[in-house]
Amino acid sequence: MTPTSQHDPSGGGQATAPVVSLREVVAVLGRFPALAGASLDVAAGEILLLQGPNGAGKTTLLRVCAGLIPVARGEARVLGHDLRTDRAAVRRFVGLLGHHNGLYGDLSVRDNVGFWGRTAGASDTEIAAAMSQLGLDGRLSTVPVSRLSAGQRRRTALACLLARRSQLWLLDEPHAGLDADGRDLLDGVIRQAVRSGATVIVASHELERAEALATRTVTVAGGVVLAGGSGMVA
């Protein structure tokens, strides 16, 4: 499969302002330029797959979009907010699932989802619905996270993300650690989130599954988006 567009979610009609708009973005980790002039547009309702080799800059790209890594040069807007001047404003609307799950091992599934949901103002009903959607209700909800399997922890982290009702989901290797049922469940949750108005960017090495999920695929290498980033070859 080519790393260019598979499907245009706007149906080819008049495009609205992109959810993510990066222009020649440079981001530096220590003294190393982890992004070296990346350009990318992501439209509302897309499920964008970032593919590329290890160290290509996929994770950095996601963390820049999340406002975790500052933009050293270039222009970057997420959900209309300028990442160079207003990273804090972006964060309220962004959910990041990175290599770590961001969970508290001594707390139960319910405690974790409840805490992360309430920080975003979610109601008890929304928190319960998020757990139910990930199959974490019932007896499992009271089990401390430290006693769960890797896949169950990943599902708990996704439930936290779901409870936060983020508008932009940034998922870094979301299928890692999940069994076949868990992967199907995750894909269903992502599609449901998009139907509810979210936009999703996924970085993954599991291309077959991720490409089946994605509406567009771009390739990242050497800290730049090689192809498909803005609907044109860079």
Added chain:
Amino acid sequence: MWRTARLVASKDLLIEWRSRQVTNQVLPFAGLTLVLFAFALDRDDITARVAPGLFWLATTFSLIVLVQRTFAVETSDGALDTLRVAGVDPAGIYLGKSLALAVQLLVLEVLLVIGVVVFYASNIRPAGIVLVVTAGLLATCGLAFVGTLYGGLAAGAKGRETLLPLLLLPVVAPVLIGATRAFEAAFGTRGGNGIRAGVEIADGWPWVGMLAVFAAVFGTAGVLAFGPLLEEA
């Protein structure tokens, strides 16, 4: 900010309740510190006289363990990153973590006071109880504010386990001194070879004022600085 503080404090205290870290590790550590000091000094008249200082030393050492624990739960699975991405108010995080830390310290201090009375044969003068409670509360707030601030500073650093005591201990010295002087006045134990014997309870109150200023300064500094600190963590 206050809503976030309440959420974070509840979460931290729930983690402590589930893990029993204070009960199973910090409290025995603080108790052992008191016992070892008693063995090392080995004279009732000396231990009774230095009891307030040893009490606050044991509390300060325990603070380091508690602060490391409170930030370890945030960094072990990337929760600190998630807190940052989630746009949770940093001032609320700071106040919540400080509050949870203060509650744990207070529980520890109540049990340590009993330990001091038992191991060091110290007695609080009845008229000094208000001074002990006031100085204890303010010193605890100061320690919790400083501990959370420096815990946040060290959270993302390499070698944070050894860096934290190096950063924290010099800064908490005023609390150690002020709280010890106030407790000495309340216990009536201050004095070297009788030179300062007969210290009045009233002598402890100026130190309480100093503890209040310390807590206010670091509380305010923490609310203002914790956001930028989290960005660097």
